[in-house]
């Protein structure tokens with residue numbers, strides 16, 4: 001029998017979770033009547049109810065069952081001490097003490113007032129509107145983030161995404177758009193040195209290295225001790241994501257930096273939702289980070305592209321929130337079931353095994 005309904009056990013579980021004590025949690029909830037001694041599925045659900053207070057019971061039950069099955073590796077219906085240890089270290093502990101990065105993507109002049117200003121794209125959104133939202137997040141919540149990362153699109157003048165450079169690209173005969181008649185936002189098919197074909201979207205020249213257009217918006221708050229990542233620096237390959245280029249040929253420093261800090265959660269915002277923010281969020285998920293997109297701190301190019309990207313992020317398990325949801329999420333008074341589900345992915349569990357988050 002596990003007396004999880006009694007107030008004393010309930011308090012013990014609360015205390016064990018508060019102090020993130022694996023040993024106390026195991027002792028409070030273990031069943032003595034099973035062989036081996038361990039945590040039953042019912043007791044595990046009690047733990048989840050304590051962690052995800054306020055969430056609907058049906059959702060907690062489903063999450064608990066998924067997690068239990070995941071960690072009951074020998075499928076004997078009990079989490080023995082070793083299985084519970086793995087579960088605690090790789091899933092419960094990061095859920096209680098996640099390490100968070102705020103990833104601020106490409107809040108640069110060219111996307112706001114310059115050559116690729118979002119207000120001139122089909123959705124006609126004003127990219128400058130993200131600046132006060134991001135500044136408020138930094139003012140109110142800087143301390144809740146273990147690190148803040150700013151990215152910059154940072155292109156050489158001969159970059160392959162610039163429409164005026166199309167004549168130097170090896171546009172394939174199969175490309176519907178040919179160099180003599182292409183214009184910004186066309187897509188050409190390029191034949192690479194290894195004979196493979198890939199699509200390249202063409203843009204007006206933007207974010208040229210060391211130009212005003214590549215600088216951050218002058219009103220964007222830049223906090224001390226931030227990390228800066230520049231992408232799209234290779235003339236021959238474009239890079240929407242902050243993690244890797246569009247052809248997955250090379251990575252930026254971002255994953256190495258975040259891994260070395262034991263970061264588990266990436267909160268994305270900036271420009272543009274349907275390109276660089278979305279691609280960064282999808283990569284963060286693929287790299288095993290629990291990933292949140294702060295929707296009202298992003299602006300995008302096209303309504304259809306924005307909704308398509310949001311759908312893809314959701315399908316991959318990503319979490320879309322508004323900045324007003326941040327306080328409860330960051331201070332732990334609300335724990336997101338969506339994030340906890342992300343934490344059960346192979347990539348997320350492997351990430352924590354390699355680099356456990358430090359206990360607070």
Ligand SMILES: [Zn+2]
Nearest residue numbers: 153161207232
């Ligand atoms: Zn670019």
